[in-house]
Amino acid sequence: MVTFKDFRNNVKPNWCPGCGDFSVQAAIQRASANVGLTPENLAVVSGIGCSGRISGYINSYGFHSIHGRALPLAQGVKMANRDLTVIASGGDGDGFAIGLGHTIHAIRRNIDMTYIVMDNQIYGLTKGQTSPRSSAGFKTKSTPKGAIEPSINPMEMALTSGGTFVAQGFSSDLKELTSLIEQGLNHKGFSLINVFSPCVTYNKVNTYDWFKENLVKLSEVEDYDAHNKEAAMQTLMKHDGLVTGLIYQDIEQPSYQELIDGYDEKPLSAQNLQLDENYFNDLVKEFM
Amino acid sequence: MKQQLSWKVGGQQGEGIESTGEIFSMAMNRLGYFLYGYRHFSSRIKGGHTNNKIRVSTTRVRAVEDRLDILVAFDQETIDVNYHEMNSDGIIIADAKFKPVNPEDCEAQLIVVPFTEIASGLGTSLMKNMVAIGSTCAIMDLPFEVFTGVLQETFKRKGEVVVQKNMEAIEAGFNTASELLGSKRGSHKLDEADGVQRMYMIGNDAIALGAIAAGVRFMAAYPITPASEIMEYLIKKLPALGGAVIQTEDEIAAATMAIGSNYAGVRAFTASAGPGLSLMMESIGLSGMTEQPLVIVDTQRGGPSTGLPTKQEQSDLMQMIYGTHGDIPKIVLAPSTAEEAFYDTIDAFNLAEEFQCPVIVLSDLQLSLGKQSVDPLNYAKVQIGRGKLVNDAVELDELEPMQYFKRYEVTEDGVSKRVLPGMKNGIHHVTGVEHDETGKPSESSLNRQMQMDKRMRKLNDVTLHKAVDIDNSIHGEADILLVGFNSTRGALEEAQERLEAGGLKVNHAHIRLLHPFPTEKLAPLMERAEKVIVAEHNATGQLASLIKMNVGMASKIHSLKKYDGTPFLPSEVELLTKELV
Numbered sequence: 001m002v003t004f005k006d007f008r009n010n011v012k013p014n015w016c017p018g019c020g021d022f023s024v025q026a027a028i029q030r031a032s033a034n035v036g037l038t039p040e041n042l043a044v045v046s047g048i049g050c051s052g053r054i055s056g057y058i059n060s061y062g063f064h065s066i067h068g069r070a071l072p073l074a075q076g077v078k079m080a081n082r083d084l085t086v087i088a089s090g091g092d093g094d095g096f097a098i099g100l101g102h103t104i105h106a107i108r109r110n111i112d113m114t115y116i117v118m119d120n121q122i123y124g125l126t127k128g129q130t131s132p133r134s135s136a137g138f139k140t141k142s143t144p145k146g147a148i149e150p151s152i153n154p155m156e157m158a159l160t161s162g163g164t165f166v167a168q169g170f171s172s173d174l175k176e177l178t179s180l181i182e183q184g185l186n187h188k189g190f191s192l193i194n195v196f197s198p199c200v201t202y203n204k205v206n207t208y209d210w211f212k213e214n215l216v217k218l219s220e221v222e223d224y225d226a227h228n229k230e231a232a233m234q235t236l237m238k239h240d241g242l243v244t245g246l247i248y249q250d251i252e253q254p255s256y257q258e259l260i261d262g263y264d265e266k267p268l269s270a271q272n273l274q275l276d277e278n279y280f281n282d283l284v285k286e287f288m
Numbered sequence: 289m290k291q292q293l294s295w296k297v298g299g300q301q302g303e304g305i306e307s308t309g310e311i312f313s314m315a316m317n318r319l320g321y322f323l324y325g326y327r328h329f330s331s332r333i334k335g336g337h338t339n340n341k342i343r344v345s346t347t348r349v350r351a352v353e354d355r356l357d358i359l360v361a362f363d364q365e366t367i368d369v370n371y372h373e374m375n376s377d378g379i380i381i382a383d384a385k386f387k388p389v390n391p392e393d394c395e396a397q398l399i400v401v402p403f404t405e406i407a408s409g410l411g412t413s414l415m416k417n418m419v420a421i422g423s424t425c426a427i428m429d430l431p432f433e434v435f436t437g438v439l440q441e442t443f444k445r446k447g448e449v450v451v452q453k454n455m456e457a458i459e460a461g462f463n464t465a466s467e468l469l470g471s472k473r474g475s476h477k478l479d480e481a482d483g484v485q486r487m488y489m490i491g492n493d494a495i496a497l498g499a500i501a502a503g504v505r506f507m508a509a510y511p512i513t514p515a516s517e518i519m520e521y522l523i524k525k526l527p528a529l530g531g532a533v534i535q536t537e538d539e540i541a542a543a544t545m546a547i548g549s550n551y552a553g554v555r556a557f558t559a560s561a562g563p564g565l566s567l568m569m570e571s572i573g574l575s576g577m578t579e580q581p582l583v584i585v586d587t588q589r590g591g592p593s594t595g596l597p598t599k600q601e602q603s604d605l606m607q608m609i610y611g612t613h614g615d616i617p618k619i620v621l622a623p624s625t626a627e628e629a630f631y632d633t634i635d636a637f638n639l640a641e642e643f644q645c646p647v648i649v650l651s652d653l654q655l656s657l658g659k660q661s662v663d664p665l666n667y668a669k670v671q672i673g674r675g676k677l678v679n680d681a682v683e684l685d686e687l688e689p690m691q692y693f694k695r696y697e698v699t700e701d702g703v704s705k706r707v708l709p710g711m712k713n714g715i716h717h718v719t720g721v722e723h724d725e726t727g728k729p730s731e732s733s734l735n736r737q738m739q740m741d742k743r744m745r746k747l748n749d750v751t752l753h754k755a756v757d758i759d760n761s762i763h764g765e766a767d768i769l770l771v772g773f774n775s776t777r778g779a780l781e782e783a784q785e786r787l788e789a790g791g792l793k794v795n796h797a798h799i800r801l802l803h804p805f806p807t808e809k810l811a812p813l814m815e816r817a818e819k820v821i822v823a824e825h826n827a828t829g830q831l832a833s834l835i836k837m838n839v840g841m842a843s844k845i846h847s848l849k850k851y852d853g854t855p856f857l858p859s860e861v862e863l864l865t866k867e868l869v
Contacts, residue, residue: 008690009690009692010690011728038712039715040709040710040711040712040713040714040715041709041710043552043709045548053729055717055719056717056719056727056728056729059690059715060715061709061710061714061715061716062717062718062727063548063551063578063717063718063719064717064718064719064720064721064729065544065547065574065720066544066570066571066574066720069540069541069544069570069571071541072508072536072540072541072542072544072545072548073544073545073547073548073551074548075534075545075548076506076508076544076545076546076547076548076549076550076551076552076556077548077549077551077552077709078548078552079506079532079534079545079548079549079554079556080506080548080549080550080551080552080553080554080556081552081553081554081708081709081710083710084552084709084710101537101538101541102537102540102541104537105536105537105541109534260527260532261527262526262527262528262529262530262531262532263527263530263531263532264505264530264531266530267553267710268505268506268530268531268532268549268554269552269553269554269708269710271503271505271529271530271554273502273503273505273555273672274503274670274672275500275501275503275667275670277667280501280667280670281667283497283500283525284487284497284664284665287487287488287489287493287662288317288318288485288486288487288488288664
């Protein structure tokens with residue numbers, strides 16, 4: 001039987017001790033085993049930044065792509081082989097700055113895959129500049145007098161972009177995070193999981209303690225209904241997005257693959273490439 | 289009797305000028321004539337002058353004709369803009385509706401036919417185009433019945449009545465024009481064609497068909513002129529093959545999606561033009577660095593920036609070869625005809641998998657959108673080769689615990705075995721960071737050098753059936769060697785014929801493989817020529833520079849550059865060459 005240990009490799013992460021990304025790595029490994037995946041049938045595609053290295057730290061097929069483009073590349077993988085489980089991952093700079101356009105379109109396209117964002121509200125690998133997730137007033141090397149732009153609210157954005165699975169986790173709560181990734185992997189469509197994953201080196205404001213003090217667990221909110229979009233939006237606005245758990249799921253909406261005209265039920269990668277001669281000749285005749 | 293004629297229809301964009309040309313040329317094609325088309329159009333949906341120029345010949349033609357025999361005009365602007373092209377015995381047929389005036393210095397005869405009035409009388413003014421086609425038949429002494437089949441297909445969804453009405457419009461145009469033409473009736477009768485059934489297609493059709501024949505099952509693309517037809521063809525055809533097309537949010541997504549799909553084992557590609565290619569540059573580098581096959585079609589148009597989006601140019605050459613940061617192996621193909629575009633596209637997919645690198649199929653607007661006759665494409669010539677792709681998981685040895693497959697194993701030819709996600713013993717890492725043989729990031733100097741050398745030496749073995757097409761180089765020693773790439777082939781061929789007739793010894797070489805540059809193929813021809821004239825559609829002489837870099841002999845290379853948005857005419861090449869000699 002496959003266990004989370006089968007998703008471990010012998011590569012030592014280059015993350016700082018205490019980095020929130022270690023928990024995300026562990027949660028992906030556990031969730032993958034828990035939903036019954038095998039390493040060869042999982043493809044992890046990542047972007048650039050500290051978090052982008054994650055595809056090299058999991059024993060599975062891994063593709064460390066370019067800054068902000070993990071999502072389109074991962075969608076290409078899934079379109080080619082619908083039998084693979086595809087996880088895209090990256091940081092808040094990757095998904096909400098340089099790659100924001102792809103994020104919104106991936107959400108509305110709803111291809112059956114999972115996107116995990118390691119959100120530390122700072123640019124870490126480039127040594128401490130502001131991120132679109134930094135709060136207004138946040139002081140960094142690039143905003144010495146404090147950020148003057150408001151922060152992006154990814155969960156609200158996901159809801160208004162037609163997201164069918166919108167969730168948020170926290171690196172300190174491995175159990176909840178693992179469960180959210182499992183639910184995301186099982187969701188038939190695009191699942192977005194934003195993870196508060198503190199940067200212990202450059203973010204001295206949004207620390208583990210700060211999150212513990214400010215986060216609201218939706219599982220502890222009385223009568224919270226994750227299938228009610230309006231309530232989900234109200235809850236997010238009420239708590240300024242500082243909630244964890246499954247925020248919203250639409251189980252009715254078919255995934256992109258189910259809606260494509262003619263799309264093969266078998267993986268395209270398994271198709272015979274040679275065209276039938278008669279079919280080819282018919283195509284030629286159309287130009288005569 | 290004539291062996292060829294040049295026909296043009298012009299009017300305001302959006303009033304059916306293109307479809308008039310389409311119907312006329314489809315009928316000519318079915319009679320077995322060789323055709324070559326040119327579309328003049330603007331970047332707007334409606335309004336503005338547009339025209340469709342079609343050369344019809346009893347022998348193969350591959351260039352826009354210098355002059356014009358018949359001009360069909362739906363407005364005065366069409367006459368004013370185009371009359372200077374008319375042969376002195378040419379005929380302008382114009383709609384009486386706009387009270388056409390023949391310019392004083394126009395030697396061609398103006399025949400005024402009430403296109404709109406006749407069409408309205410038969411039911412709708414929309415059929416004025418058919419009246420014009422009927423009038424053309426009178427000039428060419430062509431039985432108008434040859435249009436029956438084409439009209440049946442064009443209007444079949446609108447019903448038999450519509451087909452009948454349109455045929456009546458053609459007949460009425462024929463009868464009215466016959467009377468008005470007097471002695472000019474039948475003045476442009478063409479000799480009979482060979483009757484062979486050929487394809488009539490734009491280069492983009494050929495590229496799209498080539499992609500399907502090569503086994504493409506996924507395409508990701510963003511609309512852009514002059515590439516969109518490729519995507520549109522695949523959207524029509526891929527569902528029947530189980531495949532799919534995604535219209536992406538931008539060209540970066542298109543290129544990276546195609547990389548992801550290739551990585552997972554599907555032949556996938558994207559197609560765009562200059563601005564899109566600029567956005568794809570980082571992705572092209574990723575494909576080169578991670579050794580993932582990737583095919584990109586670049587249909588060049590007027591640059592820089594938005595430039596001349598609907599006009600001919602060949603100014604992406606240097607960007608296609610050098611336009612990503614760092615050094616990567618890359619192959620750039622440049623077909624010159626629709627037929628070559630078909631076969632080169634198939635080659636591109638084979639080369640991308642054989643060498644596990646990006647392959648660019650370079651086209652230009654005139655090749656991509658100009659319609660031309662193509663001999664029926666040959667199924668037997670469609671070969672699919674997937675290089676060192678491991679096609680059976682059984683071939684793979686069991687991986688040691690915690691070990692990765694050596695996806696980037698250093699080999700003699702630089703190409704390593706390729707495995708696909710899903711294969712049990714093929715797990716490895718892929719990264720744009722410099723990496724070791726298993727794909728794990730590595731900054732070791734020794735490893736860096738080994739991996740860079742491995743990637744770059746893949747190009748040592750790139751071969752192409754005709755890296756330089758020298759079929760027209762018949763002289764051992766020549767006064768002139770004409771060199772070009774992409775759609776200029778026909779203009780160079782005809783200029784060559786004319787210069788030869790003038791007593792010069794002229795060879796012609798057309799470059800099909802732009803990178804890695806086929807120096808050893810071109811150098812001997814250049815050595816045996818007094819002067820080398822490089823004709824290209826850009827302001828800086830990019831191909832000439834490339835030849836100087838690779839072959840040398842700079843002192844005998846002369847640039848013939850045209851960047852006004854229109855394709856070279858044979859007469860321009862002839863004249864400019866004479867000036868240089």
